[in-house]
Amino acid sequence: MALDKNGIAKRIAQELRDRWYVNLGIGIPTLVANHIPKGISVEFQSENGILGMGPFPIEGTEDADLINAGKQTITSLPGAVFFDSSTSFSMIRGQHVQLTVLGAMEVSENGDIANWKIPGKMVKGMGGAMDLVASADNIIVAMMHTNKKGESKLLSNCSLPLTGVNCVKKVVTNLAVMDILDSGGFRLIERAPGVSVEEIKNATAGKLIVEGHVPEMSIS
Amino acid sequence: MALDKNGIAKRIAQELRDRWYVNLGIGIPTLVANHIPKGISVEFQSENGILGMGPFPIEGTEDADLINAGKQTITSLPGAVFFDSSTSFSMIRGQHVQLTVLGAMEVSENGDIANWKIPGKMVKGMGGAMDLVASADNIIVAMMHTNKKGESKLLSNCSLPLTGVNCVKKVVTNLAVMDILDSGGFRLIERAPGVSVEEIKNATAGKLIVEGHVPEMSIS
């Protein structure tokens, strides 16, 4: 059975490592924070200027001066710190953030990503996404395998305007976990529970590399 | 009579204007702070990281964590602020400091300055001088007109390695006040009390421009 959004977030949470600073994009990536594996410490950076982000505030305690990059009211944890936007992107550009998780409209088999602009539609802007994808060493894309029309979002080449080139290292979708190889191609690592290699192949327009046995994800 | 170092500082202090931020170099420039004209407010920036520098501390209250760029213990005034070195030079490079006063070994008639290195002698480094002279719109050099051997320090071209090119706007020496013209040349503005134009001419190796009557400085 294909994963739901929470399932994708759960699977990505397994990629977290102890002592990592992590930037989570809006949408599915945000859900990753709910599934941090036991026994590890990670800290979340929000590019509008906070490290050590906590949960939403108890009703009545919300503070207009304390939001995340999605403009939601949040809280800060002990050890948190506030900083300005140029310092925030110094952390990102300077590769002090160990993992970036973000959504995408399209990903190509050489790691290009498109997630900010659809020609002919209102363009809202790239926000911090271009800085994040151009800077991070470790980028995981969290998205559905296909779009609403059922078309694959994993392509040979992106058709939409790019957000960044050659940057995505891993893609986790409702159907599969795939590494993007330096030499090009989506290498199938894991299947969603009950999803066959064939189904994944059919949903992948770009080059899918299947080697040997591909295990099912284990997400509890 | 030629000015002493204090006299040079006094004359330079007349160039201060209300609401200016000022960076004073080591040596004669430091003395300028003792002669701020009445009725104006100026604030001193020290490039090691303080705005709103005060006088030396009362004996016994000195703080190792509070020094100026000359590494002397100082105090801070109400409204002072501390900052790091990159912010400090952002102020300087970004032209937020309205006046820089510094000493020199040589100044040329096109505004070049040499004040950091003598070939064959131990080179201690340029410190912040190259940033200051390259950045400031308004640079006054405070120095003796001639060196210890009696040779002019105002030249057609500097003989020593340069600190900056085309940057000095005004020179105040023990003998005279001179503007450096964009088209080149030291234009004599004022004479030290009792010093003749002839004496100044003789002490100036670079092109000295004398037009009309040159008044004596008035320093009380």
Next chain:
Amino acid sequence: MINKEVKNAVEACKDIKSGMTIMLGGFGLCGIPENCIQTLVNKEINNLTCISNNAGVDDFGLGLLLQKRQIKKMVSSYVGENDEFERQMLSGELEVDLIPQGSLAERCRAGGAGIPAFFTPAGYGTEVGQGKEVRKFNGKPHILETALTADYAIVKAWKGDKAGNLIYKGTARNFNPPMAMAGKITIAEVEELVEPGELNPNEIHTPGIFVQHIFQGEKYEKRIEQRTVIKN
């Protein structure tokens, strides 16, 4: 001490004119200079170029200037949440220059710091990089971005003193410090204006040297854009 105090937003903004370029601090509606924005609306100047990470919402923040068609061009990283903006942009009334958020912040800081240009990886290989110089460092391609400055930078802080020193609160800091550096003239509006010496010189975020006018804002609505809470 150089006294930067002015009476109010009207006095602070009195020389802002049509056609000028203005930087405005804030992220979404968080940390925006509410009093100065209202004053700009009242002044009825227009043809403004506004450099601001976002464009407010329809009835608050820069949305108020958009409603009255006072903005000719927006320079931002993200401009959702605003129907009037969308209408003007799609109709071609409004020019929009979209800049990656980190490049926007760094370009403002560079403008204030006397760094005319710098290399960044952000935007390489995208339309943001088109026409810009590309150079590899450590094998990775970067593009050359230039500094941004403005006729006026308008920032909002939590506390300030009459010397222009500023302290921000929480994530309301955001773009305010780099923009404060980059204004030819910088106006700071604060929730609380105190005497010099009342702020700890160690705790100041924006040194007063970057600020030309400061005043205590008359009132702050501090509207919340996404009120997300846990029910008690």
Next chain:
Amino acid sequence: MINKEVKNAVEACKDIKSGMTIMLGGFGLCGIPENCIQTLVNKEINNLTCISNNAGVDDFGLGLLLQKRQIKKMVSSYVGENDEFERQMLSGELEVDLIPQGSLAERCRAGGAGIPAFFTPAGYGTEVGQGKEVRKFNGKPHILETALTADYAIVKAWKGDKAGNLIYKGTARNFNPPMAMAGKITIAEVEELVEPGELNPNEIHTPGIFVQHIFQGEKYEKRIEQRTVIKN
């Protein structure tokens, strides 16, 4: 919270090896990491490249490493006040790379901020600019300077918490914040180490993300280089 605490300077510095490049905060003797410097002296490693605004005095600060010939190369803006330094430099035992102070600070910040290169006016037309790319912006020539990074950055703060957040005091801040950003590994030694949550998140100068190891220094001499006072 990610706990960065280590026991002491010895543990913090245990992986520093001969031949490495190390940034050290401080201006003169103000704000230098005294405990780590002593530990490096005791470790007897050598061939170090030290990036530090100054080189200490003969018997304190980096002068201690110079005495034992542990430094191969100094990258600094000003190196007076040190006879042993002068001797080694004139004899050719010590390489010295002199950099304008503002460029040094900005190159460290750039190294930490992922900016590989930037243009600055400082040094144009001088020997500092020789061999560097020159470009005019607004009619004014600038030179291209590249980022500096280091195997280790060692900084000294006043207070810190176990998450690595740092607060400096007075002008002891100086080069510490930009260098803290630029170390592949950054060690912070502090006068007082507290639990996370004890520092106000609004008052922190260096966010903990830049710091890998933190400890409370055993003792601080905080020597004064020029004791200038007014007699009471």
